[in-house]
Amino acid sequence: MAEFSLKGRVAVVSGASRGIGEAIARTFAVAGAKVVIGSRRQANINPTANAINADYSGSVVPVVAHAGKREDAQRLVDAAVAEFGQLDIVVNNAATNPHFGPILTSVPSQWDKILDVNVKGCFWLCQAAARQMQAQATGGKIINIASVAGIEPGLMMGIYSVSKAAVLMLTKVLALELAADNIQVNAIAPGFIKTHFSKALWDNTEVRAGIESKTPAGRMGQPQEVSGLALYLASDASSFMTGAVLTVDGGYTLT
Numbered sequence: 001m002a003e004f005s006l007k008g009r010v011a012v013v014s015g016a017s018r019g020i021g022e023a024i025a026r027t028f029a030v031a032g033a034k035v036v037i038g039s040r041r042q043a044n045i046n047p048t049a050n051a052i053n054a055d056y057s058g059s060v061v062p063v064v065a066h067a068g069k070r071e072d073a074q075r076l077v078d079a080a081v082a083e084f085g086q087l088d089i090v091v092n093n094a095a096t097n098p099h100f101g102p103i104l105t106s107v108p109s110q111w112d113k114i115l116d117v118n119v120k121g122c123f124w125l126c127q128a129a130a131r132q133m134q135a136q137a138t139g140g141k142i143i144n145i146a147s148v149a150g151i152e153p154g155l156m157m158g159i160y161s162v163s164k165a166a167v168l169m170l171t172k173v174l175a176l177e178l179a180a181d182n183i184q185v186n187a188i189a190p191g192f193i194k195t196h197f198s199k200a201l202w203d204n205t206e207v208r209a210g211i212e213s214k215t216p217a218g219r220m221g222q223p224q225e226v227s228g229l230a231l232y233l234a235s236d237a238s239s240f241m242t243g244a245v246l247t248v249d250g251g252y253t254l255t
Contacts, residue, residue: 003237007032010084011234012076014067014125015094017044019195020145023223024091024230026052029059031231033089036080038065038072067094068116073124077132086136089234090129092122092167093145095160100200103158111159118163119170126174130183139182143233144171145226146189148249164189168245175243184242186233191249193221217250 011028015021016037025037029052039045042064049062063079065072080087096117099110126142133140149157150164168187175185192201192211201207212218226248232238233246247253 004231004235005032006089006231006234009033009088009234010036010080010086011089011091012036012038012080012087012125012129013091013093014038014065014073014076014121017041017048019197020190020193020223020226021091021093022048023227024093025060027224027227027231028089028234029056031235033059033234034084035060036063036076036083037061038063038067038076038094040064040066067096067121067125068113069121070124073121074128076125077128081132086138087129087132087140088138089141089143090125091143091145091230091234092125094121095145095147095163095197097157097160097197099159100156102156106159114159114163115166118160119166122167123170126170126185130174130178130181133183134181137181140184141234141238142174142178142183142185143230144185144187146171146187146245148189148191148247148253151189151245151247151253171245172243179242184233184238186238186241186244186246188226188229188233189245189247189249190226191215191221191247191252193223193226193248195223211252214255215250215252216254219250221248221250 016025017039045062049060052060146167147164149161154161171187
């Protein structure tokens with residue numbers, strides 16, 4: 001349907017070399033968008049771009065960008081404008097979690113890395129994108145990928161939970177401040193999705209069994225089960241929704 005079409009729109013998706021970011025980039029391309037995808041390593045991002053472009057020629061441009069660096073966030077926005085002339089949609093998907101264990105065992109470097117990427121990096125891209133959208137005066141969509149771990153504490157993922165809780169509040173603050181510019185800012189809070197990022201969880205039989213037993217759906221999700229919601233939030237269909245936090249978790253937060 002027309003209200004879900006992204007034809008004529010330009011998007012930036014960070015952390016898009018695989019997993020949820022890759023699925024979102026592909027879904028946007030299917031819907032007609034031009035997409036700039038970012039990742040830290042050229043060797044990771046190029047195959048993703050090539051695979052999507054093989055099906056939707058010229059839809060995706062890969063850009064090397066570190067999610068925790070302000071100048072790299074600006075590089076993604078600049079690339080979208082240079083390649084396609086505008087920026088309409090941004091998805092903050094990049095994240096990291098180098099600490100797994102009781103939060104009291106964490107060290108300063110782990111806090112620094114997680115907050116630099118998951119919180120500050122998220123803000124840098126939001127800021128750069130919002131300024132471009134304001135200059136265009138055409139409105140826009142910002143989608144922050146949070147986590148159910150930002151809603152309730154993630155077992156052995158304390159710093160990550162703190163960072164994702166911050167992303168949820170950042171989403172609400174930006175939604176309030178940017179509403180007058182017709183820029184909608186929303187967050188998706190995935191549950192346990194089977195990606196490389198979550199491999200430490202689903203690769204452990206005992207941990208995975210615990211997750212699945214707590215999830216009413218009885219399984220982990222797949223990246224494409226998140227990308228459909230991202231399409232809704234990126235499209236005109238969600239033009240009256242802002243500041244929302246939408247869970248995609250198989251009912252995990254219900255138990």
